Amino acid sequence: MKFLHFYFIITFFIFQGCSTQQADPQANTSHIETAETTSDTSTKPVTATDKNTEAFDNEFETEFAESEKTEVSDPLSGYNRSMTSFNDAFFTYALNPVSKAYAAIIPQPLRLGLSNFIHNIKYPVRLVNNLLQLKFQNISDETERFIVNSTVGLAGFMDPATHYMNIPVHDEDFGQTLGHYGAGSGFHLVLPFLGPSNARDTLGLFPDMYLSPLVNLKSYDQYRIPSNFAESIAVYAVEVTNKNSLRLGEYESLKKDALDLYPFLKDIYEQKRASEIAE
Secondary structure (H helix, E strand, O other), rough: OOOHHHHHHHHHHHHHHHOOOOOOOOOOOOOOOOOOOOOOOOOOOHHHHHHHHHHHHHHHHHHHHHHHOOOOOOOOOOHHHHHHHHHHHHHHHHHHHHHHHHHHOOOHHHHHHHHHHHHHHHHHHHHHHHOOOOOHHHHHHHHHHHHHHHHOOOOOOOOHHOOOOOOOOOOOHHHHHHHHOOOOOOEEEEEOOOOEEHHHHHHHHHHHHOOOOOOOOOOOOOOOOOOOHHHHHHHHHHHHHHHHHHOOHHHHHHOOOOOHHHHHHHHHHHHHHHHHHHH
């Protein structure tokens, strides 16, 4: 209980202090002139060109206002840039070579089966977060997927729920749950090894870790696969390596056109999270 109290107190202060919502900019209509009739001139007719120009101006102002409202706070930009460079070097010179060697040793069907197993066993995380968001159809789909894949799918190593029954996946985490109830993203934050995140999603990691059977924060939790936190890190390392081995080349393709890697990855992450929360 002390952990929960501490967690929610920290959450409150971060979102109060790091809120990035801005007041909607007032529409500036001072440049719009109305036609007036004077003793020397007649009323100027409004042409189609004038209407198109005004429509373009209004659309531009609307898009500009929306971009202002969705701007992400970044007080830690110096640290974030450095950590992005560190993560990029780690991926390029450590994770990628290990993943390639891993892929050369482990056949793809086994790697796909392990990926399916890991996703299936994280059912409690998806269940609780869909429940917190009152998404009852999602709960039904996820429960049905878990039962089918855990039995017919041989403990989750196969995925008949997707391939034969077309039951959709509903990946929800606690960061999305907070966003669902209106919590802003807070400041952007790049985590070592984990990559782009923000204040809201970083706080959301802790409840999800507590729910996951693949993370053991206490040695006496019997339903966890790892027996301690050190083994949890080892399990996570295998999970990341296996996942990357199935996506070799994607990161290089993603970043090859980036003029500046840090803002590029930041924008991709924030847009992706906003889309996931809106679903």
